[in-house]
Amino acid sequence: MQYLITLVFLVVLAFYSNFIGKLFEKLRLPSLLGMMVAGLIIGPYGLDKIPDLALKISPILKDIALVTVLFIGGLGIGVDQIKKIGRPAVCLSIIPATLEGFTIAYLATIFLDFTFVQGAILGFIIAAVSPAVLIPAMVNLIEKKVGQKKSIPQLLLVGASADDSIAITLFTSFLAIYFQGINGGDFNLKLQLIILPISIIVSLLVGACVGYIGSKSFLLIKNIKIRLATVFLICLGLRYIENRFHFNLYNSLLTIMSLGFFIRYYQKEKYKEIHQGMNNIWKYGKIYLFTFVGMAINPRLIGGYFFIGVVILFFSLTIRSIGVLISLIGTDLDYKERLFCIIAYLPKATVQSAKAGIPLQMGVIGGEIMQAIAILSVLITAPLGAIGINLTYDRLINRD
Incomplete structure (x- = not known):
C-alpha cells in the first residue's frame, strides 16, 4: 500500500511543484526557486506531508536528475570550445572554492571560536x-x-x-584530520592533494573510454529510443559505482559530463537526437531535483x-568573487562578462543540503553551528545566484 x-x-x-x-x-523569478519553496513548504521542516518512502x-531521484543535467551539460560542449576554455576552466575549478573555503576557516576562528580545522570543515x-x-x-x-x-x-x-x-x-580531508587529531593518529594531507588531480584525470x-566504446557499439543502435x-542507463550505472564503492580516484559527475562531451565528439550531428531525448527527461527531473533540495532545507536551524x-x-563570497576574477585573467572576456561569471558562481544548494548534517552526525564539536550556517548559505546564495543569472545574462553577455 505504501x-x-x-x-x-x-x-x-x-x-504541485511545477505549478x-x-x-x-x-x-x-526562476522557476527553480519556486520548486525549492514548494519542497520547503510540504517538507519535514514545513507541513511535514511527505510519505516516509x-x-x-x-x-535516488535527486541523483537521477543531477545525472541528467550533467550529461546534457557535457553534450553542450564542443571540441573547439574546450580549446578556448581550457586554462580558465581549470582555474575556476580550483581557485574560487579553495580561497572561499580557507577564508571561512579563518573567519570561523574569529567569530565562532572554532579551531582552524573545524573552520575548514x-x-x-x-x-x-x-x-x-x-x-541548468x-x-x-x-x-x-x-x-x-x-x-x-x-x-x-x-x-x-x-x-x-x-x-x-x-571537506573529507579536514574531517579526517579532525578525527585523527582526537584519536592521536596521523593523516597524510599531501597524499590527498596528490590524489585530487589524479582523480580528475581518471574520471575524464x-x-x-566509455564514449569510445559507445562509438563502436551502443551509439550505433538505429532505434533512437x-x-x-542505453546511454541513460550507462550514466546511471557510472553514478551508482561511486555511490556504492566510494573510490577515491573516481568522480562520477565529472565522468558523466565528460561522457556527454565525447558522445558529441564521436556522434557529430547525430548527438542532437540524444540531446533532445535527455532534454525531455530533464523537464520532469528538474521538478524532483529542486523540490527535494527544498525539502532538505531547515530554516529553523539558523536561529x-x-x-x-x-x-x-559576505566576506567569503567577496573572496570567492576575487578568485573568479583571478581565474579569468588572460581571457578575452570584458568586464560585463566577468561580472556575469561572478554572479553565476554564487549559488549553493546541492552539496550544502547533502553535507550540512554530516559533522553533527559524526560528533564534530560545533556540528550544529556548521549545519545552521551551511543551510543559511543555501537560503541566501541559491536565490541570489539564480535570480542574478536570470536578470543579468541579457545585459551582460551577448546573444549570438
Missing part, C-alpha cells in the same frame, strides 16, 4: 558551487545561443563540475547564528 501512496504522491508532487514554479516565473528514495561544505542551480542555467543559455562566441556557459559548466570535487575532497579518462535508454553567518558569507 508503494501506491508514494507513487500517487510523486505524481501529485510534480503537478509553484510557474507562479514564480510570472513574478519574473518518498523521503527514503529522494536521494565548515568552509569546504559551503565552498562548493551548486551544480543543481548553475548547470548554463544549459539554458547554450540553448538560447547566449555567450557562445566566447563559450561563457561552457566555461562555467566545466569549472563548476570540477569545483565540487575540490570542495568535497578538502573513464568518460572518454533504445539508444537513448542565533543568522547575523554571524551573514557576515561570514
Whole structure:
C-alpha cells in the first residue's frame, strides 16, 4: 500500500511543484526557486506531508536528475570550445572554492571560536558551487545561443563540475584530520592533494573510454529510443559505482559530463537526437531535483547564528568573487562578462543540503553551528545566484 501512496504522491508532487514554479516565473523569478519553496513548504521542516518512502528514495531521484543535467551539460560542449576554455576552466575549478573555503576557516576562528580545522570543515561544505542551480542555467543559455562566441556557459559548466570535487575532497580531508587529531593518529594531507588531480584525470579518462566504446557499439543502435535508454542507463550505472564503492580516484559527475562531451565528439550531428531525448527527461527531473533540495532545507536551524553567518558569507563570497576574477585573467572576456561569471558562481544548494548534517552526525564539536550556517548559505546564495543569472545574462553577455 505504501508503494501506491508514494507513487500517487510523486505524481501529485510534480503537478504541485511545477505549478509553484510557474507562479514564480510570472513574478519574473526562476522557476527553480519556486520548486525549492514548494519542497520547503510540504517538507519535514514545513507541513511535514511527505510519505516516509518518498523521503527514503529522494536521494535516488535527486541523483537521477543531477545525472541528467550533467550529461546534457557535457553534450553542450564542443571540441573547439574546450580549446578556448581550457586554462580558465581549470582555474575556476580550483581557485574560487579553495580561497572561499580557507577564508571561512579563518573567519570561523574569529567569530565562532572554532579551531582552524573545524573552520575548514565548515568552509569546504559551503565552498562548493551548486551544480543543481548553475548547470541548468548554463544549459539554458547554450540553448538560447547566449555567450557562445566566447563559450561563457561552457566555461562555467566545466569549472563548476570540477569545483565540487575540490570542495568535497578538502571537506573529507579536514574531517579526517579532525578525527585523527582526537584519536592521536596521523593523516597524510599531501597524499590527498596528490590524489585530487589524479582523480580528475581518471574520471575524464573513464568518460572518454566509455564514449569510445559507445562509438563502436551502443551509439550505433538505429532505434533512437533504445539508444537513448542505453546511454541513460550507462550514466546511471557510472553514478551508482561511486555511490556504492566510494573510490577515491573516481568522480562520477565529472565522468558523466565528460561522457556527454565525447558522445558529441564521436556522434557529430547525430548527438542532437540524444540531446533532445535527455532534454525531455530533464523537464520532469528538474521538478524532483529542486523540490527535494527544498525539502532538505531547515530554516529553523539558523536561529542565533543568522547575523554571524551573514557576515561570514559576505566576506567569503567577496573572496570567492576575487578568485573568479583571478581565474579569468588572460581571457578575452570584458568586464560585463566577468561580472556575469561572478554572479553565476554564487549559488549553493546541492552539496550544502547533502553535507550540512554530516559533522553533527559524526560528533564534530560545533556540528550544529556548521549545519545552521551551511543551510543559511543555501537560503541566501541559491536565490541570489539564480535570480542574478536570470536578470543579468541579457545585459551582460551577448546573444549570438
